[in-house]
Amino acid sequence: xxxxxxxxxxxxxxxxxxxxxxxxxxxxxxxxxxxxxxxxxxxxxxxxxxxxxxxxxxxxxxxxxxxxxxxxxxxxxxxxxxxxxxxxxxxxxxxxxxxxxxxxxxxxxxxxxxxxxxxxxxxxxxxxxxxxxxxxxxxxxxxxxxxxxxxxxxxxxxxxxxxxxxxxxxxxxxxxxxxxxxxxxxxxxxxxxxxxx
Amino acid sequence: xxxxxxxxxxxxxxxxxxxxxxxxxxxxxxxxxxxxxxxxxxxxxxxxxxxxxxxxxxxxxxxxxxxxxxxxxxxxxxxxxxxxxxxxxxxxxxxxxxxxxxxxxxxxxxxxxxxxxxxxxxxxxxxxxxxxxxxxxxxxxxxxxxxxxxxxxxxxxxxxxxxxxxxxxxxxxxxxxxxxxxxxxxxxxxxxxxxxxxxxxxxxxxxxxxxxxxxxxxxxxxxxxxxxxxxxxxxxxxxxxxxxxxxxxxxxxxxxxxxxxxxxxxxxxxxxxxxxxxxxxxxxxxxxxxxxxxxxxxxxxxxxxxxxxxxxxxxxxxxxxxxxxxxxxxxxxxxxxxxxxxxxxxxxxxx
Numbered sequence: 001x002x003x004x005x006x007x008x009x010x011x012x013x014x015x016x017x018x019x020x021x022x023x024x025x026x027x028x029x030x031x032x033x034x035x036x037x038x039x040x041x042x043x044x045x046x047x048x049x050x051x052x053x054x055x056x057x058x059x060x061x062x063x064x065x066x067x068x069x070x071x072x073x074x075x076x077x078x079x080x081x082x083x084x085x086x087x088x089x090x091x092x093x094x095x096x097x098x099x100x101x102x103x104x105x106x107x108x109x110x111x112x113x114x115x116x117x118x119x120x121x122x123x124x125x126x127x128x129x130x131x132x133x134x135x136x137x138x139x140x141x142x143x144x145x146x147x148x149x150x151x152x153x154x155x156x157x158x159x160x161x162x163x164x165x166x167x168x169x170x171x172x173x174x175x176x177x178x179x180x181x182x183x184x185x186x187x188x189x190x191x192x193x194x195x196x197x
Numbered sequence: 198x199x200x201x202x203x204x205x206x207x208x209x210x211x212x213x214x215x216x217x218x219x220x221x222x223x224x225x226x227x228x229x230x231x232x233x234x235x236x237x238x239x240x241x242x243x244x245x246x247x248x249x250x251x252x253x254x255x256x257x258x259x260x261x262x263x264x265x266x267x268x269x270x271x272x273x274x275x276x277x278x279x280x281x282x283x284x285x286x287x288x289x290x291x292x293x294x295x296x297x298x299x300x301x302x303x304x305x306x307x308x309x310x311x312x313x314x315x316x317x318x319x320x321x322x323x324x325x326x327x328x329x330x331x332x333x334x335x336x337x338x339x340x341x342x343x344x345x346x347x348x349x350x351x352x353x354x355x356x357x358x359x360x361x362x363x364x365x366x367x368x369x370x371x372x373x374x375x376x377x378x379x380x381x382x383x384x385x386x387x388x389x390x391x392x393x394x395x396x397x398x399x400x401x402x403x404x405x406x407x408x409x410x411x412x413x414x415x416x417x418x419x420x421x422x423x424x425x426x427x428x429x430x431x432x433x434x435x436x437x438x439x440x441x442x443x444x445x446x447x448x449x450x451x452x453x454x455x456x457x458x459x460x461x462x463x464x465x466x467x468x469x470x471x472x473x474x475x476x477x478x479x480x481x482x483x484x485x486x487x488x489x490x491x492x493x494x495x496x497x498x499x500x501x502x503x504x505x506x507x508x509x510x511x512x513x514x515x516x517x518x519x520x521x522x523x524x525x526x527x528x529x530x531x532x533x534x535x536x537x538x539x540x541x542x543x544x545x546x547x548x
Contacts, residue, residue: 037254
């Protein structure tokens, strides 16, 4: 082996020589080895509770046993502390936009989604983290952090055990949540209040 | 070298976890392992895990499972796409360096959502063997045939190993296949599923997880009445391409055992992670185990094989025997890859 790393090994520096009987045969330049594996995904206890509740037009979160923070969707654990979260909390279908993005590129397979569309972190009233949703019923240029929204549900006869029951989130017309208390700031604002109280 | 010991273990295993995610599985186990020695994550110097995205069917699945640890404020953490025994090795090295005094090691595997027999094909080379998608049992059957025809083992001996597992597992609530009444005649009467392998020759697939706490020196003595001191630990590897190997042997297991000092003194117990009776036989030979050593009192991996955790579970089972005072010197073994390609041996002693 050469001590100089910029000099390729001898085996790679010369011409490739083949046995005579392989002379003229086209070299293999690549092979295709397709892989396909199928899985039956199991949502688990917490997510099952969450998805089942959607069929009844309910949104469930879970409460941290450590400091009472409410997580939605629930994962069965407060990930900050590794503590199990067995207690469900029913949340209203109202909240505010904690952050948003206007997208002008189509998503493959989502022909139903008109562009531009607005995806947003929806912070439900009573929840301490946001979850993802679409914002509709408003001009994209008017969407703002802190804007109050409510869920627009599919008709009752189309409800399933899925978060897709919520078509999008529309403005309620209520006064905005101040940006200093919107989104992830909400948790910090609440903690500061608690410290003062 | 620092004195490092396994001071706490917690594990769970069942045939199929149909209602819990990997996170929901690991939350109680990690809390149990830490809690039993009065530690919280704040007291843990290093955290290391082992698992496989090919079982979970999603990329970076181990990152989700960190939710079960509690990583706020940020922790020092690592992961291996290997059986958790190799995560334990990494943590042992970290402790040897001396930067930390405690470590949390965990691993888990939930193979039930997919087809493990197919998933295992993805560990083969991608050019020659992988594209053939050979069934994992068929691959093991090829080895078994070579072993029987060459006289490396007898059908009688394989059946004895199967019975040892079935009988031992009857006392183990975590085993997913057991039978106190099983005999060699029963096993030999089974119809082969991957001729010459019979159902009892092949490990019973399981879902599960295991968490272990390691501590160094006086910290270990504070935390545990009888720490399982790691006296030797080593892992070795044989060639990946089975065509270049003698499939009746596992030289890497022999070397790892020698490096770990397995034969330096009497072994009261050995816990082996072999997914087939043929491979358990190879390990007994390569590790030089003698009749005085109780092999797989728990039933071993044959009685419940949680992919990615079976090895760390064996080390946990062996350590538990030191903690309980049932044994003074034990061996825990882990394997990975086709035909015991990679082997790890961990020798532990009580004081």
